[in-house]
Amino acid sequence: MNAAHPVDPAIEIHDLRVALSGVPILRGVDLSVAPGEWVTIIGPNGAGKSTLLRAIGGLVAFTGQIRLHGVPLGRLSRRERARLVATVPQNPEIPPGMAVLDYALLGRTPYIRTLGRESAADIEIVERVLDRLDLLPFAGRPLETLSGGERQRAFLARALAQGVRPGPADGPEHRQILLLDEPTSALDIGHQQDVLDLVDELRGTERLTVVSTMHDLSIAGEYADRLVLLAHGQGVAAGTPDEVLTEETLGAHYGARVRVTRGEHGPLVIPVRTSTRR
Ligand code: ADP
Ligand code: MG
Secondary structure (H helix, E strand, O other), rough: OOOEEEEEEEEEEEEEEEOOOOOOEEEEEEEEOOOOOEEEEEOOOOOOOOHHHHHHHOOOEEEEEEOOOEHHHHHHHHHHHHHHHEEOOOOOOOOOOOOOHHHHHHHHHHHHOOOOOOHHHHHHHHHHHHHHOOOOOOOOEEEOOOOHHHEEEEEEHHHHHOOOOOOOOOOOHHOOOEEEEEEOOOEEEEHHHHHHHHHHHHHHHHEEEEEOOOOOHHHHHHHOEEEEEEEEOOEEEOHHHHHHHHHHHHHHOOOEEEEEEEOOOOHHHHHHEOOOOO
């Protein structure tokens, strides 16, 4: 977190273990994510992907090491952590009746003193973020009246608003870490593309580091710099999309029969029908 260590990974995880209700869920995960990188966690249902994101976000107890920009997670106060890491969960809670602007303002909570109110600067920051995501026309609309794609953008707005520090622009070592748990699962193919293109663009303009989970493997490989395949709470493959998305690896860990072909931007994973009846 200080300029003396410009090369610290944004996220560094060593031997991460999480147990829930006494059941081991993450069983020794290692992961290093460079500032500005986009890493996507793939893996079958129940592999521990959401739990991994929750651990990085400081939302679940763990053993092992998690460092954010060189600082152990446990040494960051809740506020400091929230300014550094923003999570968009798979199904964020939607406070009934809450307008988009007020929802995005919740992202400013780590900057507002206890029992304090948001400042004009907070509102300005949020309006800028809404503008950035083409959400200004929706600012007064209750969240539940938005379409899936618009709502996903509102979730992103709240997360982005969380990372904007008051005062002069941050150095590159202060990049915000954005954790996205299946950001596109509820969206049609066009809106999936919109959201992922937007995240990719914001990664550059807002200097974000992105860790996401995703089920669509072709799309995962198209956007991420690196993929990590999680199975039964352990990392079983990691590398470029070409290295991870192979017929053998996917067959072994998903129990799926797939064909992998080469697309314009990387491997394309196509499920192969195994039943023969028509
Ligand atoms: P993924 O996101 O990869 O589908 P999750 O991280 O959500 O997987 O869950 C991993 C495993 O942890 C699953 O088997 C799930 O049932 C289990 N799990 C999640 N929450 C709890 C809990 N509170 N108590 C016990 N097991 C849990
Ligand atoms: Mg999950």
